[in-house]
Amino acid sequence: MLEIKHITKRFGDFTAVDALTIEVPRGQIFGLLGANGAGKTTTFRMLLGLLQPTEGSITWNGERIPTSKIGYLPEERGLYPKVRVDEQLLFLAELRDMKRKDAKRALTEWLEYFQIPQYEKMRVEQLSKGNQQKIQLISAVLHKPELLILDEPFSGLDPVNAEQLKRAVKKLTVDGTTIVFSSHRMDHVEELCEHVAILDHGKPVVAGYLPDIKASYGKTRVLLKTDAPPLLWDSLPGILQVESDNNGYVVQVSSKETADQLLQHIVSEGHHVDRFVWDQLSLQDIFIEEVGKRYES
Amino acid sequence: MNRKFLTLYRFNLLQKLRAKSFLISTILMVLFLVGFGNIERILDWFSGDDPKVALVSELSTDLRPALKKAGVTSDITTKDYTIAEARKAVDRGTFDVVAIVQDSYDVTLVSASPESTLQTQVATVVQQVRDQAVITDAKIDPNVLASLAKPVPVKQELTSTGGKSEDELFAASALVYVLLFLMYFTIALYGGMIVTEIANEKSSRVMELLISAASPIQHMLAKILSIATVSLVQLSILVGVGYYSARSSSLFNQLSLDSLSVRTIIYLFVFFLLGYFLYATLLAALGSLVSRVEDAQQVTLPVILLIVAAFLISMFSLNAPTNQAVVVLSFVPFFTPMVMFLRVMLTDVPVWQVSISLILMLISIVLALFIGTKFYRGGVLFYGSNPLKQLRRILSGRR
Numbered sequence: 001m002l003e004i005k006h007i008t009k010r011f012g013d014f015t016a017v018d019a020l021t022i023e024v025p026r027g028q029i030f031g032l033l034g035a036n037g038a039g040k041t042t043t044f045r046m047l048l049g050l051l052q053p054t055e056g057s058i059t060w061n062g063e064r065i066p067t068s069k070i071g072y073l074p075e076e077r078g079l080y081p082k083v084r085v086d087e088q089l090l091f092l093a094e095l096r097d098m099k100r101k102d103a104k105r106a107l108t109e110w111l112e113y114f115q116i117p118q119y120e121k122m123r124v125e126q127l128s129k130g131n132q133q134k135i136q137l138i139s140a141v142l143h144k145p146e147l148l149i150l151d152e153p154f155s156g157l158d159p160v161n162a163e164q165l166k167r168a169v170k171k172l173t174v175d176g177t178t179i180v181f182s183s184h185r186m187d188h189v190e191e192l193c194e195h196v197a198i199l200d201h202g203k204p205v206v207a208g209y210l211p212d213i214k215a216s217y218g219k220t221r222v223l224l225k226t227d228a229p230p231l232l233w234d235s236l237p238g239i240l241q242v243e244s245d246n247n248g249y250v251v252q253v254s255s256k257e258t259a260d261q262l263l264q265h266i267v268s269e270g271h272h273v274d275r276f277v278w279d280q281l282s283l284q285d286i287f288i289e290e291v292g293k294r295y296e297s
Numbered sequence: 298m299n300r301k302f303l304t305l306y307r308f309n310l311l312q313k314l315r316a317k318s319f320l321i322s323t324i325l326m327v328l329f330l331v332g333f334g335n336i337e338r339i340l341d342w343f344s345g346d347d348p349k350v351a352l353v354s355e356l357s358t359d360l361r362p363a364l365k366k367a368g369v370t371s372d373i374t375t376k377d378y379t380i381a382e383a384r385k386a387v388d389r390g391t392f393d394v395v396a397i398v399q400d401s402y403d404v405t406l407v408s409a410s411p412e413s414t415l416q417t418q419v420a421t422v423v424q425q426v427r428d429q430a431v432i433t434d435a436k437i438d439p440n441v442l443a444s445l446a447k448p449v450p451v452k453q454e455l456t457s458t459g460g461k462s463e464d465e466l467f468a469a470s471a472l473v474y475v476l477l478f479l480m481y482f483t484i485a486l487y488g489g490m491i492v493t494e495i496a497n498e499k500s501s502r503v504m505e506l507l508i509s510a511a512s513p514i515q516h517m518l519a520k521i522l523s524i525a526t527v528s529l530v531q532l533s534i535l536v537g538v539g540y541y542s543a544r545s546s547s548l549f550n551q552l553s554l555d556s557l558s559v560r561t562i563i564y565l566f567v568f569f570l571l572g573y574f575l576y577a578t579l580l581a582a583l584g585s586l587v588s589r590v591e592d593a594q595q596v597t598l599p600v601i602l603l604i605v606a607a608f609l610i611s612m613f614s615l616n617a618p619t620n621q622a623v624v625v626l627s628f629v630p631f632f633t634p635m636v637m638f639l640r641v642m643l644t645d646v647p648v649w650q651v652s653i654s655l656i657l658m659l660i661s662i663v664l665a666l667f668i669g670t671k672f673y674r675g676g677v678l679f680y681g682s683n684p685l686k687q688l689r690r691i692l693s694g695r696r
């Protein structure tokens with residue numbers, strides 16, 4: 001279990017991370033969200049032991065995290081461009097205390113998992129960006145870390161590669177790896193994470209277990225597709241906001257009862273409903289509401 | 298700690314030794330050395346055929362046998378030219394050189410370009426003929442001449458056992474030159490390599506992976522030691538090749554390497570290694586401040602200037618190794634490897650002085666390592682373009 005207690009990092013007068021607290025049980029995924037400069041990378045560097053928190057503590061099963069148990073995928077990809085794939089991956093695994101023989105076996109497995117065994121002896125600079133990214137991920141997981149830190153793992157990937165990487169991440173959690181990752185893609189975070197924290201200028205504006213967070217918002221929304229014009233229903237009591245997009249409308253409502261009334265109202269007026277989905281707020285909504293609010297004030 | 302260090306060391310070393318650049322630079326340097334060692338032979342090769350020489354002599358003695366003995370390799374044809382005719386003969390290309398010797402022992406050499414070797418040879422021969430004539434005319438007893446020509450013998454008695462003989466002094470100053478060159482060469486080349494490598498690892502962002510897995514000091518030491526090993530491998534190849542190719546040249550014989558004592562070699566090794574480590578650590582620390590290879594120059598320059606300063610100081614000290622300023626400077630760690638080595642080679646330096654200078658060097662290496670790791674920790678995670686700003690940031694505790 002990863003326990004981050006009240007960590008704060010100050011650089012001179014500047015506070016990069018302000019009192020972040022989060023707990024992530026083994027085998028679960030924690031997503032760290034935030035705009036650029038919100039303090040995500042600083043948080044990761046503290047987890048890695050590259051930076052010491054000014055206040056607070058980070059523990060892994062109650063102890064300091066040993067470097068051999070961490071895997072790290074940095075935001076800016078970092079590999080030796082002119083060194084062969086197998087040479088540098090084995091080197092990096094050995095540096096995290098893995099035996100060369102074991103590392104070799106694991107490397108073959110991973111290359112086969114991604115269906116790229118032919119790249120084993122090639123130099124990194126010869127590979128495409130998507131394949132470099134897979135190699136980078138292998139460099140982070142080869143030594144079988146218990147805690148895996150992924151900084152923007154899906155940025156710059158095409159959908160096929162992103163999907164492949166996502167599958168790999170899920171597979172790792174099944175094996176018991178605890179994962180901390182950051183992304184600005186809310187859909188990825190929502191799909192993968194049980195725990196999230198949204199940082200804004202270093203301050204955690206939202207942090208905790210995702211279903212709890214969503215529930216605490218009380219607000220829910222309806223995804224609606226209908227031929228009834230909004231004028232007909234958007235002033236019903238309990239309707240907070242209406243946005244339209246290609247798929248119809250996203251309606252924020254104050255409660256489940258409001259949603260029911262909305263549906264009944266449209267049908268009773270003789271209109272069709274092609275799609276009606278009652279849902280909690282999406283992470284995107286929460287993010288925009290929390291972070292956006294601060295920009296406005 | 299040890300295993301990680303070894304992993305880092307082995308990886309760095311193998312990557313360097315296997316790189317094409319290592320092979321190419323070694324081959325180039327070997328070629329250069331072989332060329333330099335055989336410079337006399339190569340020059341000979343290009344000098345072409347012997348010049349065609351004509352001799353016009355008013356003297357009764359035949360100068361040709363004497364000229365041959367003096368080392369003239371060309372065939373010499375006797376002719377009866379006037380100066381004007383000699384000029385024409387040279388212009389036409391019938392002869393390259395015409396030597397005209399008058400009975401007053403005045404010599405004129407006619408040639409298209411200066412022939413300094415031949416000029417000396419002719420002058421020596423004609424002078425001998427003239428001297429012989431003068432001696433015969435004055436009826437001087439050959440025995441008197443012989444006793445005049447005999448040099449006065451001077452025997453040198455040395456009172457202190459540590460004193461240096463003339464030969465030793467000469468060999469020592471030659472060695473000091475060699476060492477100065479080696480130090481400059483090694484530090485500029487391999488020190489620069491350290492900075493480039495670190496900047497490379499930073500710009501390709503591997504550094505974040507490396508120092509999150511191993512401590513900065515392990516990484517820094519592995520870098521310095523692996524490049525030191527590379528430099529030793531390369532230098533041994535070069536010294537070996539250089540020794541064999543230069544063995545026969547006259548330049549080399551003047552070095553009189555036979556007078557090298559074990560003590561000298563140990564000093565050479567110790568000062569050289571300590572010097573390398575001091576400068577390498579300094580460069581590694583400074584290298585962590587730049588984030589792109591293009592900026593490496595900015596931080597290597599001050600260090601290179603230090604080496605140049607050490608070099609200039611030792612050049613001055615060669616002529617005045619006992620000067621008070623030289624003695625003081627030999628304790629400054631940056632200058633110790635060159636200046637103290639020079640003092641040890643050329644004068645009697647008390648053991649306590651050598652020991653103190655060595656201890657000071659060791660202390661400053663440890664200090665440079667300490668500061669280096671501090672820089673490293675702060676420097677490698679920061680990607681600015683200005684090393685000075687970077688330095689301020691680290692010193693003020695902001696990263």
